[in-house]
Amino acid sequence: MIAAENLGKSYGLKTAIQDVSFFIGKGEIVGLLGPNGAGKTTVLRILTCYMQPGSGIARVDGLRCSDESIQVRKRIGFLPENVPLYTEMTVESFLAFSGSVKGLKGQGLRDEIQRVILKCGLADHGRRLIKYLSKGLKQRVGLAQALINSPPILILDEPTTGLDPAQIIEVRNLIRDLGRERTVLLSTHILPEVSQICNRVIIMNQGRVVAEDSPKNLTDRFQKGLRTLVSVNGPSLEVKARLGSVPGVSRIVETDREGEFVIESEEGEAIRPAMARAIVESGWDLRELKASELSLEEVFMQLVTEEGKEING
Secondary structure: OEEEEEEEEEEOOEEEEEEEEEEEOOOOEEEEEOOOOOOHHHHHHHHOOOOOOOEEEEEEOOEEOOOOHHHHHHOEEEEOOOOOOOOOOEHHHHHHHHHHHOOOOHHHHHHHHHHHHHHOOOOOOOOOEHHHOOHHHHHHHHHHHHHOOOOOEEEEEOOOOOOOHHHHHHHHHHHHHHOOOOEEEEEOOOHHHHHHHOOEEEEEEOOEEEEEEOHHHHHHHHOOOEEEEEEEEOOHHHHHHHHHOOOOEEEEEEOOOOOEEEEEEOOOOOHHHHHHHHHHHOOOEEEEEEEOOOOHHHHHHHHHHHHHHHHHO
16 A cells, blocks of 8 residues: 655755665554654655655555655545644534545535544534644544545554643544554654554664564564563662672663662573572562563664664764
8 A cells, every 4th residue: 555665865965764665555554663853754745745755666555656646645644743723613614625625525525524523533523613622632633634535545643742641542542443444654753652553663763764563573573581570679789789690680770660670681491580589588578570571662762772873883
């Protein structure tokens, strides 16, 4: 459904993206990740025909974005980071305007407005002025305009930015539901969002794709040996020194919580009992000891940090 082949783009002397390639199949929900300046927005602008690539080819539903932009736009529902809403209009009148821009009219337009209003949970807000809606409801209006005319592809740029926790959950559930019927490309910097919504992630850094896989496969690939979460009532420096002396322990990282550590160690059945014994024999209280999996956030930081060193070094 979406294919990028060696995309490149520069703004003057600054290279925004270079040799960006990926493929997103029908029915996938894919997260596009990267720090600020990684090139995510440039990729989205090319895919939505807002700009031409400097090199390479972008295709949507088999159509080249550079040659068939009108047909490409008909197949895409786009939600930009800053939703361009006309706040003096009601929800229904704004959606009527959006639908007319997409070529709908008459009964077909009216039916489509009601369909997207119901789909996005806006049934009680159709006649309200947009300026009086909460941030979460405004995001729903933005999604509704993207869904008008049932495009097979949704491209969403930071869809939960600025929402409160309850609103974030609402929008995530809506995106997950929408993904059952269409292809979704989701650009975000909120990593838990990706883990909860996306089948696959594409990670960019400094204008390049540095990793592409499912969240589970990425964490499995980067996790080396065992990881154990240990919570201890004891002096931090002494605990770290004692646990560091256990045979097989390779690294100890103190978390944000007092007395809590992540222990990286070699594979071995006896390593965790040995940690527990070391703590108890030192006279400290062992509050918790359990297996710990590498998080997508940790994988992301490894990729961004190591890739950045490689490119700059």
